[in-house]
Amino acid sequence: MNAFTLVEIQHQNQTLQHHNSLRARHCTPRLVLDNELNNIAQAYANYLARTGAFQHSNNGLGENLYMASSSAPFTTLDG
Numbered sequence: 001m002n003a004f005t006l007v008e009i010q011h012q013n014q015t016l017q018h019h020n021s022l023r024a025r026h027c028t029p030r031l032v033l034d035n036e037l038n039n040i041a042q043a044y045a046n047y048l049a050r051t052g053a054f055q056h057s058n059n060g061l062g063e064n065l066y067m068a069s070s071s072a073p074f075t076t077l078d079g
Helices: 006-024 035-051
Strands: none
Touching: none
């Protein structure tokens, strides 16, 4: 079962397609989506947003966390 909306699934697929096109430049195998991992990652992202925490889950799967701050307002968002 997929817990994501059609728009979210389309975004995931477009992002993966772009990522795989970059991997192909380096003769690196393509990646495929895994709904179970996506659901785990989304649940953890929701937890971080809900609690304001910023820490690794230590669930054995790993994740990349990134934070940035600036006093300047965002005028464009790219990526």
